[in-house]
């Protein structure tokens with residue numbers, strides 16, 4: 001395999017790319033300059049730390065440490081998905097529900113890939129794949145939460161009508177729930193349709209960069225497409241079926257403020 | 259015999275007291291009419307009775323049992339609230355009339371639906387109409403059938419004839435008149451002068467959710 005080298009000098013030159021964004025922001029008065037600086041500094045620090053941490057973990061090749069790292073990824077992804085729920089109120093319980101959705105969707109998907117024999121049980125394969133699965137589930141769960149919230153706001157009167165007719169909260173919410181899960185999965189489905197035609201996804205590009213035969217690289221990409229469909233659908237369904245309940249009180253009445 | 263009793267019912271939202279301390283008894287098969295200025299709390303009162311909101315204090319007794327002791331969906335199927343300017347849901351008239359069957363886990367009964375459509379002067383093929391194609395009066399009539407297709411014990415009508423075209427209004431008033439013959443307890447809110455003229459039991463509410471006077475004739 002050819003080794004890909006990005007040295008510090010070429011990184012410094014590539015910083016010009018950031019300057020392009022900064023100049024546009026300043027000229028167009030987007031007021032993004034501060035945000036851009038903050039975000040790249042964060043990215044550099046985060047990635048540097050994670051680079052060393054991963055190097056250490058890969059060298060140690062310890063099962064418990066790998067599991068711990070995967071759990072940390074899921075805890076973190078859950079926190080981010082939880083924060084995207086505009087209706088999160090009872091903080092710890094809501095967080096636990098989000099965690100459950102991320103945990104199940106990530107580890108069921110990961111487990112199936114491991115069972116299929118496409119992954120070696122080494123940290124350098126398990127950890128990046130877990131990150132990819134959890135990251136996509138996180139986005140899907142966040143989308144599901146937001147779609148639920150906007151529909152509960154827009155269709156408030158319709159839900160009230162159904163409740164008044166004696167519908168249980170689940171029957172009253174079902175169309176909204178389905179729509180939200182669809183919304184959450186749509187990006188993954190759209191991506192699956194255009195994969196390879198428009199952009200070469202990160203994983204595949206990475207493999208090709210590193211000198212892997214494209215025909216072998218696509219097999220990984222196909223695997224990842226399957227994986228993402230599984231994790232986003234599981235994540236959105238588990239999260240959605242728990243989250244809709246919190247729009248109602250114990251008397252099965254729609255909560256006042258959303 | 260009283261089918262519905264409100265004991266010292268109050269309702270407060272955001273520190274605003276909408277209903278202060280209300281007592282009311284409704285006998286089975288009564289036809290009660292509530293009227294009063296806009297914003298005095300009539301709709302809120304009906305929503306409390308329908309268990310779409312819970313009293314801050316006091317209790318509501320339905321058929322000898324506290325409202326809160328019923329399973330919520332079952333209670334609301336028996337104490338059915340028809341909204342002021344109802345909204346139809348989903349896509350078609352069928353979707354709306356299907357729900358009452360669905361929540362009772364029964365198959366959609368076409369003949370029964372046709373009968374009820376006829377009752378409000380709508381043709382049988384109306385069932386496949388898109389809800390967006392309906393006039394305000396037609397919408398109101400479909401909404402009423404939703405409440406009635408499995409007749410409740412108490413029907414709560416919140417200004418259901420307000421703002422309707424004269425034909426729809428006549429049809430709805432006829433329907434209400436027919437319902438008084440059935441074993442349904444009716445509580446309606448109205449401003450309509452004709453409806454008030456013919457009403458036998460009237461409650462006048464005033465600002466602040468207070469019962470001003472009760473007239474029986």
Ligand SMILES: Nc1ncnc2c1ncn2[C@@H]1O[C@H](COP(=O)(O)OP(=O)(O)O)[C@@H](O)[C@H]1O
Nearest residue numbers: 256271272276295296297298299300301302303
């Ligand atoms: N959910 C609510 N939150 C805050 N205020 C409300 C709410 N529902 C009703 N109100 C207030 O309660 C009062 C009574 O409203 P309502 O029962 O709709 O009156 P009516 O039907 O007699 O016109 C009004 O002042 C209204 O603004």
Ligand SMILES: [Mg+2]
Nearest residue numbers: 300301342416
């Ligand atoms: Mg009203």
